[in-house]
Amino acid sequence: MTTTYPTWVCDGSPIPDPFGHGERAVRFLKALKHPKSTARGRAFQLDPWQERIVRAIYGPRHDDGTRIVRTVVMLLPRGNRKTSLAAALALLHTIGPERVPGGEVISAAADRKQARLAFAEALGIAREHKKIAGVVNVQDYRNRLTYPNAGSFYEAISADAGTQHGRTPAFVLADELHAWPKRDLWDVLRSGLPKTRGSLLIVATTAGRGQDNIAHEIVDYARKVARGDFDDPATLPILFETAPDADWRDESVWHRANPGLAHGYPDIEGLRQLAREAENRPGDREAFRQLHLNVWLDHSTSPFVDMPVYDEGAAPVDLAELEGAPCWLGVDLSSTTDLTAIVAAWRDGDDGYAVHPWFFCPADNLRARADRDGVPYPAWAEAGHITPTPGNVVDFRAVEATIRDLCERFDVREIAFDPHLARNMLNNLAEDGYPAVEMRQGWVTMAPAIKELERAIVGRRFRHGGHPVLRWNFANIAVETDKAGNKSFHKGKSRDRIDGAVAAAMAVARAAAGDDGRSVYLYPTARPDGLLVF
Template identity: 30%
Template sequence: MKNSSIDWQDVHPTNRYAAEIVMGMRPSCEMERLACQRHLDDLKRQATEGFPYVFDESRADRIFEWFERCCRHVRGPFSGELIELVPFQKFDLGAVFGWVHLDSGKRRFRKAFHMRARGNVKSTEMSGLALYGMCGDCVYPPGRPDLKRYEDSPEVECAAVDKGQAKRVWLDAMKMGENSPDISKRLRIKRTYIEHAKRGGWLRPLSKDTKNKDSGAPCLVIIDEYHAHQTSEIVDVSYSGFGKRLQSLMQIISTAGKDSENSPCKKEYDSLCKMMKGETDMQDSYFVMIREIEQEDDPHDETIWVKGSPILQDENEYSEELRKQMRAEHDDAYNSGDPSKIREFLTKRMNRWQADSENKYMSGIMDKWKALAISRDAFLDLVRGYVTWNGLDLSKTTDLTGSGFVFRLPDGRYAVTAHGFMPEETATKHEHSDRVPYRQWADDGWCTITPGAVVDYNYIKSNIQQMETDESWFIQEICYDPYNATHFTQQLEAEGYERVEIRQGVQTLSEPTKFFRELVLKGLIVHDGSPLLTWCLSNAVEVKDNNDNIKLSKKNKDDSQRIDLIAAIMNAMVRAMVGDSRINLNEHIMSDDFSF
């Protein structure tokens, strides 16, 4: 596409914006360029075999006209004025609503994932979209607006992590509807409900506290600030209601958040980035637009701020004020040197994911850990016939119990693996409280669900013996946390195993805990990719004394974010890292009386 050959006035705004991004006429990040390139590529293959979709400009224009003729600002200096869409909004809205099936006219996209920084009119868009879902959404064959089909009883959900946030989105939509003569005559807007005057239905707030979340058949679901959701429950329940309408749509809109192993938004973000880069199959029904500053970008350089804040692309009164505010927050954060303020600026204003704000043991290096995984079969082949140290963390008999193994390899690397055990009667409860799939992990071989209400330690013994028999492992020592383990390890000792009590003070655990992290940083550790072990590792918080000795802990004593498997590995690492120097270390361990 040559710039000199284009009459830009004849190009639809959605297509024009995509071309300007791909040609470098507008600054952008990689993910935005990929989204725009996808749109241009799809234009070339529309209405072809295997891709039965077309870009219907009339459908894109319809959503533009809805905003610019019916919707008024409810916040800020433009409050009360009709909304004027800026170019990036015309691309996003035009693409989501303009792509339709060639024959039926139904929308192509069933899901849309939008990420951009704070201040980029997400709330305004959500309110206008919610009202469009109630009043204007319809189906018609491409180019035939005279054949519009509306659905009776439209259902629109404004979903958020809690009732207050969900209600805020709903209240903004209510105020926007009340302030518009075109919209207010179509809807009955009351203090507690919004419905269509002729077709019924509802526009309602939805959160984890809402009863009967799964009773609807939504036309449109708006998921607000998905980064704040601890689970994917709202997304999953809402999406399960699709299929009952002609063209249901879910709009997920968020800024970045904490790069947590348990964040459903971060998992979705990571998955979609892979899809857009071509590392996984493209989902034709999923629209993705991620705007962010990139890892190599300097957040002090104002010229790159536009990557996460596309509204800065076009100079106007609002963008000028936003830039001033961003500059003030930048200066305040970096001049203060406060890590929490810097993290807040990078997350909310730069739209860059940040490590969990807690003092996480593996903060910022979980990706390095994951990259060191090999397949389970390859791992077993690698360590077959080797000496290993076993570590046990038995904890409460009704909770997760961990058995870990540490190997020293001839090339200087260490290999680690761990297995979990949980009683049948508490597994379901812990799946809900811990928000992880223990039963699925058990099916996949990463843990064992034992019968009854408490962990049957015979299963742990059987697992250790099976590894010796099937994989030819030689168990050098059983290294155990003395809590709740004396009787069981005595049984193991009676069967010929050598057991070593590992005191749980920092004087014992600090050196192996630091050593383990160094191995990860240097790429000198290998593991079998256990999702249960990775989850435990991501949960571990670093506890430090006045002498910079450290050990691992959960965030809170009763926290459901468990660390048992990595705790078991650390017990084994105490002995594995010193090899044959067992007598001196044993004396050190037994004299360790440090406590907090």
């Protein structure tokens, strides 16, 4: 396959059901009632596209009758009633024919409020049906519904509710996974599923932002299964998403991403109003694309460059091959408690650049920092993408030692610093004869540097090797433009880190000036201590 779109949901193609479990599940769901249903007798509305999803989950079986599908990744825009469907499936496993004796049925969400929504949906369905209401016990304050006849129960929990170790779930709904602040609860529930034979995991989410989170990891794996890159019949990808370059104003694009539109939901007039408002409000436009068209966005709402274009520069950078080539370093020391970056730049062809970064962060409370910033610092550290220095602040001695090592290894022509936090390091290196220069991070110096960096990325002449921390930094950039068209970088949110992107702009600017030893943009002046100031 070359597309991830689930054409099978609407094409009427056969769905295997050798043991009748798909039909059994459909019959159970159609027998339910929903308090908001407009159908006769308030019957639960299971539209054809939803019915086919249910059949695809429960119908296909191994020869011994066990279910083939163990993980469902359902990417649906807002308003397509994924919570209602997921809540009905939770009841299918709590009181319906998919229940197991003593089975734990869990829906998990980012916070208590979202968890309550899923539980309230299931509770409303249960209470609307007199027979069901008479055989279940409800502990509303615990978001828990129990079916004593089987000893099974359904409980809604949240990622901010503390430890959940010891769970042995038979069914897990991971609701709006894109909003989960960290992966701890995911790891606990995911590791508990194999304890129960025939367990099922359903991920039901809209698109998110960024690539450094558990939701993107899971959805991207599902994409690879959908394309046929991986042979994994136990994973069922149901990905109603839109290509980033699709025309977000085109209503045919809306219908393709929202299977419920053919049945009256979400409200088409509501979408039209949102689209009209988004015409002149970039933030609203990005939210519309993300939440209603399932376009997976990067962190920034005003990005420096399109990240798919940036990603085209992911060809490997072989440092061993560059040891004899002229090299320029950009250093952003930032705050001692935040991320510090060194980026090396080499000329790559006539007008391109190859870069490689070195990142540093405090080692203390590394996991807490990961939770704060929403990125996997511990995994990055283990992979060598970032260096944690001892203590609760970045050890600038380790940074300086790395710079000295790089100067020994490479033909470093300049080491560019913003002097704001680098005075001691600058002086130490200059006194020892290293080519340290000041490069202040104001409009005069950074606007031309950013322009050159943008030219290289957009021209597909910026090779970065796909370094994950550097990519995260670039994805975080929010751009500010003055009346003259000059651009500057700033953080989209206070927790975002852009240090590597700033250091990359500095290094590229100095590499651009490296042909004849002077910059076409920047005019240095000499200080009495021998430092050049740009």
